[in-house]
Amino acid sequence: MTLSLPESPRFPSDEFDATLTASLLGVSYGLMAWTISFNYDASLLSLQSYAVDSIWGSATESVGSGTLGLLMNCPADCSATNADVQGSGIPILTARLQVGSSAAAGTYSVALSVDVT
8 A cells, every 4th residue: 555645844733644555466366455544643633524435335443543544344345356446556545634733944864654454
C-alpha cells in the first residue's frame, strides 16, 4: 500500500489529506480484503474525517486517540474478477488531518504511519 502526503510543509491549524492506495501487480485476481491501522501522533495531528472509497463495502472500524483501525472483508462488488480492485492505484481511503495549533516548527520522524495486515 502507498500513503500519499503533501510535499510542502504544513503549519499549525493547517488541514491536509492523506490518501491510501494499494497495488496488485503481476496477478490476475483482485484485492478482496485488507486490515489497516492508520496511526498518527495525537500531540501533533488530529483526524478530522475519513472516507473509505466507494468501491469497498462497509468497513468494521475502531477509532481511538491517535489511531484509526479498519477491517474490510470484501469490495462492494465481491468478485475476484472485479476490475476496480485489480492492478495499481486501487483507492482505499482518504483521511483529512489537522496540524495541532501548538505544534512546534520542525521535522518529525514518525508523525503518521500505516500498518497493513
